[in-house]
Amino acid sequence: MTELVLREREFLADGVLGLTLERPLGEPLPAWEPGAHIDLVLAPGLERQYSLCGDPADRTAWRIAVLREEDGRGGSAFVHERLGAGDKVEVRGPRNHFALRPAHRYRFIAGGIGITPILPMLAAAEAAGAEWTLLYGGRTRASMAFTEELRRYGDRVTLAPQDETGLLDLPSVLDDLPDGTLVYCCGPGPLLDAVEAATPAGVLHVERFQAKEQQADQDTEFEVVLAQSGRTLTVPPGVSVLDSVRAAGVEVLYSCTEGTCGTCETDVVEGTPDHRDSVLTEAERAAGDTMLICVSRCRGKRLVLDL
Structure with a gap:
């Protein structure tokens, strides 16, 4: 965990x-790549994840x-109402489960605050000489952040405020994707669901701010073996692996408890996880090498975890 100072706060759009965060003495911050996020530890039991949206080459500050x-769980209200310039805040990270993979061309789609991880991706794609476009929607033009910064990219960026243009025209972006195209999307759940339904397998990368609804099997009891100590725990129905491990006195990192941040990702030594997170890719799920213990369970009677 790192203590940072809030250097500057400014309104970028309605709401x-x-x-801008920096170290108290101006020391360089850890390196990061587009798609990374950090955890703000705002108060005991109040931690939230936010995507880094500045310049990865700038090690002096994070943005x-x-x-x-308004109907959130208190994190955004705390930031807006109680964090002021000069205040100190504990930060974890950065971590990246939404990394920009090399490609000849990209189609970026952002909804609302989902523009934050996409913004540094555009600069990286531009620097790499890739062909790309961005479709960016929001409730209103006034609610859409970074529109002035995006002007420099010209007609490769399409701004689509819903009150002016209606729902995003996804077919214009996703129909007949050329070979070698990757699609990156971040935004509200319904947008991500629609993009997933319209995108061929293997080309889409998404980041969710809220957990995806899972059609999970009914919870059943299973055992978890902690490989580092040899202890065996019983995980009953309705209790997470994370809660069971913590109740046994084992300290593990965690944050969202919803399967969206990746903080509690744990290596699987043996057994088959029942993945219920919104972070791992289909390939990572199929490999079964790791699991998010805050939400995922076991497709059998026994898991061995590297804990």
């Missing part, structure tokens, strides 16, 4: 607050943007 959610 969207931009924060994030926080949408105030």
